[in-house]
Amino acid sequence: MRSNIVTDTVINDKTVGWDIVGGLFWEKGRQSAKPSESELELFTAGIKPGDKVAVIGASTKDLIEHLIAMDVNVTVYDFSKGMCDSLKEALSPNVPPIRVLDITAPLNRELIGYYDYVLNDRLVNRFTTQEAEKALKNMVALAMQGEVRASVKLGLYAMDEKMIELGKRRQVLERFYCEDTQTIDFSKADDILEESLLPHGQIDRDVLLRWYQSRGMETRFSDSSLKQLIEGVILDDGSQINVEHQCNFPDAQDTVMYSLKSV
Incomplete structure (x- = not known):
């Protein structure tokens, strides 16, 4: 078939x-x-x-x-x-x-x-x-x-805002976010992503983290x-x-x- x-x-x-x-x-x-x-x-x-x-x-x-x-x-x-x-x-x-x-x-x-x-x-x-x-x-x-x-x-998602705030506080924002283009790179966010990760329903956290890391760059x-x-x-x-x-x-x-x- x-x-x-x-x-x-x-x-x-x-x-x-x-x-x-x-x-x-x-x-x-x-x-x-x-x-x-x-x-x-x-x-x-x-x-x-x-x-x-x-x-x-x-x-x-x-x-x-x-x-x-x-x-x-x-x-x-x-x-x-x-x-x-x-x-x-x-x-x-x-x-x-x-x-x-x-x-x-x-x-x-x-x-x-x-x-x-x-x-x-x-x-x-x-x-x-x-x-x-x-x-x-x-x-x-x-x-x-x-x-x-x-x-x-x-505009920004709630998790984007959390990541940007934490990135500014640690002075690493430029590593994963471009303000000029409003583009976020999840693959380069590392600890910022892990600490900012918000629940997505009941999806397992480890799966969720790998999913975001693999999504790479997204423009808002x-x-x-x-x-x-x-x-x-x-x-x-x-x-x-x-x-x-x-x-x-x-x-x-x-x-x-x-x-x-x-x-």
């Missing part, structure tokens, strides 16, 4: 961290890291049975299950084979196509324009500015005549810095990306869903 997990080229080293956490993210992770019922409705508003929908991020299990129940043609992409394997096991026997795909790597041409909608929940928060630019470009390319809905947590965005990044993206056909609409998530503080289209 042919597996419905297909592996494409993956070039992002962050896959290691997500292979570590796998299905623990939805089994034991904190509830606030997942979209609420009302946020699932925002993600899926207007999507009809039979529409072709790509979800970027296998960790968004609740959204994927919601789409399956809507009878849409959903495909899941993630750069972590571990996450994909965990999702396949969790959804069995009702498993949609799941593909290992690095959204920051060049797309296969046959995927360009294939989808009506591309959805992702706080995926941009896992990337640097450079990675986010590539990911946004590729997501819009997947839905050239359609729509991307991307939620983003704006404001509304203005994210829009500046979006406005600067040029697709291969010369088109740009427009923010068609944005709305605040009702149950997630400082989290905004952006509707993006090529123009």
Whole structure:
């Protein structure tokens, strides 16, 4: 029997961290890291049975299950084979196509324009500015005549703030945080990360620490810095990306869903 997990080229080293956490993210992770019922409705508003929908991020299990129940043609992409394997096991026997795909790597041409909608929940928060630019470009390319809905947590996370405060106090902030770019490097935070680590639901602390260490560099965005990044993206056909609409998530503080289209 042919597996419905297909592996494409993956070039992002962050896959290691997500292979570590796998299905623990939805089994034991904190509830606030997942979209609420009302946020699932925002993600899926207007999507009809039979529409072709790509979800970027296998960790968004609740959204994927919601789409399956809507009878849409959903495909899941993630750069972590571990996450994909965990999702396949969790959804069995009702498993949609799941593909290992690095959204920051060049797309296969046959995927360009294939989808009506591309959805992702706080995926941009896992990337640097450079990675986010590539990911946004590729997501819009997947839905050239359609729509991307991307939620983003704006500003610093509580653990970021704790790490920055401790880094300043010990005069080691520059080792792991760049204030100019608002980029944090968990792989270089060492003792600062270990002492600042906050619980993530019931995920074991040792697993949590290895997960963060392997996530490497992540940029924190404001509304203005994210829009500046979006406005600067040029697709291969010369088109740009427009923010068609944005709305605040009702149950997630400082989290905004952006509707993006090529123009």
